[in-house]
Amino acid sequence: MVNPLFHTYITAPWKIEYVKRKKDPNQCVLCAIAQKTPGVVTWEVFRDDLIMVLLNRFPYNPGHLLVSPLEHYENYELVPPELVSHLALVLQRGIKLLKQTHQPAAFNIGLNLGNIAGASIKHLHWHLVPRYLGDLNFMEILETRVLVETLEQTMSKLRQQTSILQTK
Numbered sequence: 001m002v003n004p005l006f007h008t009y010i011t012a013p014w015k016i017e018y019v020k021r022k023k024d025p026n027q028c029v030l031c032a033i034a035q036k037t038p039g040v041v042t043w044e045v046f047r048d049d050l051i052m053v054l055l056n057r058f059p060y061n062p063g064h065l066l067v068s069p070l071e072h073y074e075n076y077e078l079v080p081p082e083l084v085s086h087l088a089l090v091l092q093r094g095i096k097l098l099k100q101t102h103q104p105a106a107f108n109i110g111l112n113l114g115n116i117a118g119a120s121i122k123h124l125h126w127h128l129v130p131r132y133l134g135d136l137n138f139m140e141i142l143e144t145r146v147l148v149e150t151l152e153q154t155m156s157k158l159r160q161q162t163s164i165l166q167t168k
């Protein structure tokens with residue numbers, strides 16, 4: 001039996017699912033999650049009236065979070081100032097949360113704006129990626145992802161501490 005703790009993406013089977021999906025230009029996966037559309041798989045950690053925090057289904061590392069406004073914005077410059085501030089605050093809380101649950105050595109926080117920058121989903125979302133000592137070895141040498149915990153385990157850890165994300 002394959003040990004679920006050690007999952008590699010070397011064949012990237014999920015890309016088939018992505019490539020074969022119905023290409024509805026109006027379909028936005030983050031809007032579908034925000035609107036709680038039935039049948040849409042979501043790994044939601046937290047939401048308030050403005051934002052949602054999701055576990056990335058295809059994480060770079062355990063605890064890789066996505067922070068996104070509930071409302072569909074594609075251009076960062078069009079996001080109202082209150083929402084910009086709130087997103088920044090939730091990212092700050094996300095760091096605090098991951099320090100509690102995963103004790104990472106460092107973080108990458110990223111916003112990819114546009115296809116060329118690596119954005120596969122137009123709906124704005126920040127990547128909050130915890131970094132662990134030695135995680136570069138797996139990715140740069142083996143060109144594979146080895147996760148030391150399952151999404152379920154990550155979710156369980158995060159769900160116990162979501163009060164950290166509450167800003168109101």
Ligand SMILES: [Zn+2]
Nearest residue numbers: 028031072123
């Ligand atoms: Zn959207």
